[in-house]
Amino acid sequence: MTNHSLGYQILHRFMKHRLAVVAVAMLIVMVLLALGAGLTPYSPTEQDPAHPFQSPSTTHWFGTDELGRDIFTRILYGGRVSLMVGMVSTFIAILLGVLVGALAGYYGGRTDNVLMRFTDTFLTLPTIFVLIILSSFLREQPYPWLKNSVFVVIVIIATLSWMWTARLVRSLFITLREREFVTATRALGGSDGRIIIQHILPNCMGPILVSATLQMAFAIILESGLSYLGFGVQPPTPTWGTILSTAQTHVYRAPWMAVYPGLMIFITVMSINFIGDGLRDAFDPYVVHAEKK
Amino acid sequence: MFNYALRRVLQSIPIIFILSILLFALVRSAPGGPLSTAYRNPNVTKEQIEILKKQLGLDQPLPVQYVRWLGDMLRGEMGDSIKFRRPVSEMIAERIPNTLILVGVSFLVALIIALPVGIISARKPYSLFDYTATSLTFIGQSVPVYWLGLGLILIFYVAIQNPVTGKPLFPAGGMRTIGGENSFSDLAWHLVLPVVALSASWAAWYSRFLRSSLLDIQHEDYIRTARAKGASDRTVYYKHALRNAILPLITLIALDLPSLFAGALFIETIFSWPGMGRLFWDAARGRDYPVLLAVLMIDAVLIIICNILADLFYGVLDPRVKYD
Numbered sequence: 001m002t003n004h005s006l007g008y009q010i011l012h013r014f015m016k017h018r019l020a021v022v023a024v025a026m027l028i029v030m031v032l033l034a035l036g037a038g039l040t041p042y043s044p045t046e047q048d049p050a051h052p053f054q055s056p057s058t059t060h061w062f063g064t065d066e067l068g069r070d071i072f073t074r075i076l077y078g079g080r081v082s083l084m085v086g087m088v089s090t091f092i093a094i095l096l097g098v099l100v101g102a103l104a105g106y107y108g109g110r111t112d113n114v115l116m117r118f119t120d121t122f123l124t125l126p127t128i129f130v131l132i133i134l135s136s137f138l139r140e141q142p143y144p145w146l147k148n149s150v151f152v153v154i155v156i157i158a159t160l161s162w163m164w165t166a167r168l169v170r171s172l173f174i175t176l177r178e179r180e181f182v183t184a185t186r187a188l189g190g191s192d193g194r195i196i197i198q199h200i201l202p203n204c205m206g207p208i209l210v211s212a213t214l215q216m217a218f219a220i221i222l223e224s225g226l227s228y229l230g231f232g233v234q235p236p237t238p239t240w241g242t243i244l245s246t247a248q249t250h251v252y253r254a255p256w257m258a259v260y261p262g263l264m265i266f267i268t269v270m271s272i273n274f275i276g277d278g279l280r281d282a283f284d285p286y287v288v289h290a291e292k293k
Numbered sequence: 294m295f296n297y298a299l300r301r302v303l304q305s306i307p308i309i310f311i312l313s314i315l316l317f318a319l320v321r322s323a324p325g326g327p328l329s330t331a332y333r334n335p336n337v338t339k340e341q342i343e344i345l346k347k348q349l350g351l352d353q354p355l356p357v358q359y360v361r362w363l364g365d366m367l368r369g370e371m372g373d374s375i376k377f378r379r380p381v382s383e384m385i386a387e388r389i390p391n392t393l394i395l396v397g398v399s400f401l402v403a404l405i406i407a408l409p410v411g412i413i414s415a416r417k418p419y420s421l422f423d424y425t426a427t428s429l430t431f432i433g434q435s436v437p438v439y440w441l442g443l444g445l446i447l448i449f450y451v452a453i454q455n456p457v458t459g460k461p462l463f464p465a466g467g468m469r470t471i472g473g474e475n476s477f478s479d480l481a482w483h484l485v486l487p488v489v490a491l492s493a494s495w496a497a498w499y500s501r502f503l504r505s506s507l508l509d510i511q512h513e514d515y516i517r518t519a520r521a522k523g524a525s526d527r528t529v530y531y532k533h534a535l536r537n538a539i540l541p542l543i544t545l546i547a548l549d550l551p552s553l554f555a556g557a558l559f560i561e562t563i564f565s566w567p568g569m570g571r572l573f574w575d576a577a578r579g580r581d582y583p584v585l586l587a588v589l590m591i592d593a594v595l596i597i598i599c600n601i602l603a604d605l606f607y608g609v610l611d612p613r614v615k616y617d
Contacts (some may be wrong), residue, residue: 056492110475121311123548124600126592128555132577133319221437225559228439231573248443248563262440271434 020278023271028270033077035214041072044077044235053254059152062260065248078238083268085154085239086220092158093219094212097165097202102196104166105173116170116225119163127160130230135142139234149234153226157219165211172204206283213276217269224265240265294608301601312593317359320586359540372583381587384572388426389591391468392568393481399488403495411497411503415538418508418531426500433497436554442490442563449486467564487564491556499562501546506538513537540611545605550596577580 015021037044042060048068062071096242104115108281134156138146146152176182177200185195226232227241228248234243241260247257336368346352350361371381411431414423427560444453450465463486464470470479511517558570565571569588576584 011601026567117308121308121315123551124308124593124596125314125315125551126554126589126596127551128558129573129592130316130319132573133589136577137319137322217435224437225439228558230576244440244443251443251447252451255451258440258443258447262437262443265437265440267437267438271432271433273435 002027010282014278016283018277019274020281022279023274026267026271027030027275030079030264030271031083033076034083037073039081040070040073040076042073044069044074044238053250055254056256063254063256065243065246065254070256071260074238074239074243075248075264078240078243078261079264081150081233081237081239082220082223082241082265085150085157085223086216086231089154089157089161089223090216091217092154093162094165094208096101096162097105097211098169098201098208100162101166102201105170106177106192106200108174108177110172115166117164122160125160128222128225131156131160131226131231132159135226135231141257142261149232150237153223153232157222161215161218161222165208165215167212168207169204172207173200176200176203177198206279210276210280210283213272213279217272217276220265220269220272224261230274295603297608298605301604305601309594309597312607313363314588316586316589317362319484320582320589321355321358326419346521362586366587371587372575374581374584376579376581376584380410384584385569385587386592388567388569388572391566392554392557392561394525394570395484395487395560395566396553398484398551399491399556400495401486403492403499403617405495406492407499407503411500411507412530412535414482414500414504415507415523418504423504430497430501434501435495438490438494439559439563442487442560444565445486445490466563468567487560487566490563492558494556496555499542499546500551503538503542505506505608507534510537512535525561536610540607543603543607543610547600550599551592554592554596 046069050062051064051068052066052069054060054064060072061071062075065071065074100115100119104112104119135149135152137150138156139149173196184197186197190199223232223239224241224244227239228245230245231241232241237247243261244258244265245259248256248282251258308596318616322324343352346402350358353361364503369382371385373379374381410426414426417423443464446465449463450461453462454460457460465486468480468483469475470483516529516533524533553572557568558574560566561568564573569592571590573586575581591616
């Protein structure tokens with residue numbers, strides 16, 4: 001093997017995972033569709049009482065809903081919100097998880113004990129139930145910034161899903177902190193912060209990225225689920241979950257309304273799962289691929 | 294073993310204690326508090342609200358209220374539902390068995406599917422069966438449970454009819470036929486769609502997880518030793534590999550327990566299944582605080598108990614795990 005950088009090798013291994021590459025393309029298409037939502041001739045919220053419940057046709061690709069709104073347009077706008085909630089809440093959750101896990105794993109002892117009890121307590125919370133309560137209560141507090149249901153949903157999903165990453169990062173730190181390169185840095189006078197951020201953390205990137213994909217799939221399903229139950233993002237803001245939620249009410253009359261938003265969630269989540277699978281293989285040099293056998 | 298179990302139970306007491314404070318604070322932080330419905334009602338005068346407050350002990354400082362509530366909970370008294378004016382304990386006692394039936398059957402179905410699929414996939418990796426199974430697990434993992442439930446209703450209730458009776462193939466909701474006889478087959482008929490929807494993603498997770506841990510184990514020294522001493526393929530697989538591969542699966546299942554209840558919440562709402570999840574959903578919409586708090590606490594305690602059981606089970610399967 002020639003002298004390629006580690007990043008190149010990882011990318012090379014990732015590209016070999018064909019499904020993961022297709023999944024990246026799919027996800028890019030999803031993001032582009034969401035960004036290009038303004039290009040359709042319809043408005044996501046403007047109602048057209050004359051044409052409710054139209055089945056899919058050339059003028060309305062995915063049909064119209066009970067208020068005559070174009071479902072295709074609403075799904076594209078909904079994608080903006082759903083994808084954003086997924087990405088931002090994942091980012092916050094991973095950040096929190098890495099922080100807690102790194103401190104617990106690196107310092108060990110009492111810090112570890114306290115932080116892990118805290119993590120365990122959060123793990124025993126019945127997540128979805130707490131999410132429902134939090135989201136419905138927070139919205140009614142008299143602060144204007146809590147009126148924005150998208151913001152509330154992002155925050156509560158992040159605060160209730162960092163624990164997995166924290167556990168993972170802690171276990172990685174516990175093994176890595178005993179390694180020679182850490183001892184060497186310490187002997188050279190490197191500070192704790194420097195050791196954690198510059199020396200140990202880069203070695204954890206693989207597992208953290210994989211857990212980020214799991215986290216994002218989870219967040220997207222959770223957001224849609226909450227909105228579907230009526231406790232997430234509030235109408236008229238379209239998300240895949242709120243569209244599905246109204247679709248349920250009219251499922252006998254207009255079944256197509258329920259098909260498309262769910263399909264979007266499904267395709268997005270599956271793409272993210274495939275990417276996670278590809279990343280896992282790419283970061284693990286010991287994986288034996290079928291082709292090589 | 295007994296000492297270990299006892300210690301785990303004792304260790305979980307502070308966690309339950311902290312949880313109870315957290316959940317109590319959470320529910321009490323609600324806007325308007327437990328009397329918000331009374332405040333909104335124009336027929337209720339200020340004096341009546343004051344009397345209600347006294348009756349419910351809401352005029353006391355929060356810590357006093359908390360201690361009182363905790364004492365009540367420990368004695369099994371969970372207060373009365375604001376909406377239904379019935380003891381919460383009674384309502385929950387009605388609902389728990391329904392949820393346990395739904396979750397238990399789905400869990401069993403998931404295991405019955407996942408174990409053979411995971412084993413066959415791992416024994417013949419990259420075969421046609423493995424590729425099919427892996428694709429299906431990816432689908433199962435990515436399908437949102439609420440969408441799957443809705444889809445099943447569309448297909449098996451709306452679209453397909455029973456050719457003999459001309460009625461829908463499966464019911465779209467409920468637990469029993471209204472006015473029908475209270476039979477096991479009727480219950481089973483109502484269970485089909487919710488169980489399929491609920492078990493799909495678990496079956497996918499478990500089989501995929503089992504496959505990868507079985508594949509990992511194949512390269513272990515003790516497997517090579519077992520093969521070298523002439524053990525048959527069957528013995529190697531079922532006595533050595535499977536037993537070790539099951540261990541991480543149990544951890545996964547135990548850690549993932551909250552998702553069992555979450556899945557049940559969605560399925561119960563879609564299929565109008567009269568369980569704890571549905572009760573919670575109704576209570577959250579109607580701001581029925583005593584019910585919310587009780588369901589939260591019971592679910593949290595159930596999760597903790599299941600975690601302890603999983604740890605104990607771990608020891609039964611793996612003699613290397615020493616409890617001391």
